[in-house]
Amino acid sequence: MTSDSFAHLTLAFGLLGNAVSFMVFLSPLPTFYKVYKKKSTEGFQSVPYVVGLFSAMLWIYYALLKANAMLLITINSVGCFIQTFYICFFLFYAPKKARIESLKLITMMIVVGFGLIVVLTQFFATGVTRVTIVGWICLVFALCVFIAPLGVLRQVIKTKSVEYMPILLSAALTLNAITWFFYGLLLRDFNIAIPNVLGITFGVLQMILYFVYKNKKPIISDEKVSELKSIETVLEQPKISGKKDQEIIDVVKLSAALVCSIPTVAKINENNEVVDDHMAEKAAAHVPNHTIEVGA
Known part of the structure; x- marks a missing residue:
């Protein structure tokens, strides 16, 4: 394969990853339409959207330190805008207690957490070392995000019900992980490729479980x-x-x-959505939150 063909293939996977990730970012819109209609967030949580914003900001910072990751910047910039919109929308309709808890989480993750990462890496690391440190932070955080669907898989096996694991969302997230895996592999950037191996694995497992249990009679707790x-x-x-x-x-x-x-959304996902992230207090003990899939 020539260098031009190699570059074109990398660009193709990057553009496809941008398109799929954009659709995944928009998946919580039905949830927020319900919030708008009811003028209340009820049992919704802001955690998936704050985590999504933190993840997008982290990948943008990593991409800015590299010279050839422009497509990471484009999709995660869009992700920052969309997640910020979700958070502002949530804060507008949330009751006082939920609003205060959300503001605390935003302060801890976005202001303190991300701020410390930027300050410490800027003042105590240089050049390649800085890129390596931020890359490892992105890698570990992305792995933690991709591990979240284990709770969904456990719930499906336990209840023999796929009610909280939509097949279309699982397929979209799997495709998203595949495109970013090949994009990272072609760039020889394993901080991008490695986390998406878990994304592909869990995505395939979710689809297998869906077809195994879709016609099973659910177990009532x-x-x-x-x-x-x-x-x-x-x-x-x-x-x-x-x-x-x-x-x-x-x-x-x-x-x-x-x-x-009362509707609930799995957190892979957010049924995140993101699946994105709505659950009643009664269902919270049985249904995990939706994971937010990152753009890389």
Whole structure:
């Protein structure tokens, strides 16, 4: 293969990675549309979006230290803008407690965490050493992000249900990992390539589990069984005559319906989304958050 062909192939994978990553960044939009309609974040969490912003900023810093990673800068710049929009949107509709917790997380990760990385590497490292240190930080952080889907895989096996693991999102994330793996491999940049090996592995496992369990009967947890029994007990209580009694029964039925219909998003992903990141307090003990897939 000639050097020109090699460069064209690298560019092709980089552009494809940009396109797929852009679609993944937009995947939480339905979640935020629900927030807009309800004018409340309810059980949503800002963690996936803050982590996504931190990851994008980290990869931009790494790409700026290198001379041939412009496509990393382009997609992660878009990622920074989109994640910032999500965070601002969340803060606008979040209740006071959730807003304060989000601001604390933003301060810790973006201001303190990223700020220390930049300051320490600028003042205590030079040249190739600086690039190597930042590259290792990106590598370790990306590995941690890619390990997150293990919780989703465990939940699928435990419940025999793929309710919280959409096949289209899993396929998109797998394709995203494949494109960035080959982009990093062609650049001979293993800080980009190695984390995406895990991304490919977990993505393939998710799709395999989806086809294994998609027609299986889900296992209902003990907590949900107890909850359903308690609802049945309330509904079976003697009725008091009058219109008011019927209203009470209607309220109980409505509450039961809401318990079963509150949407949750897996964190790989965010069902991150990102899958992106909405779960009810009752479901939080059974369903892990969605992982945010980084652009590299």
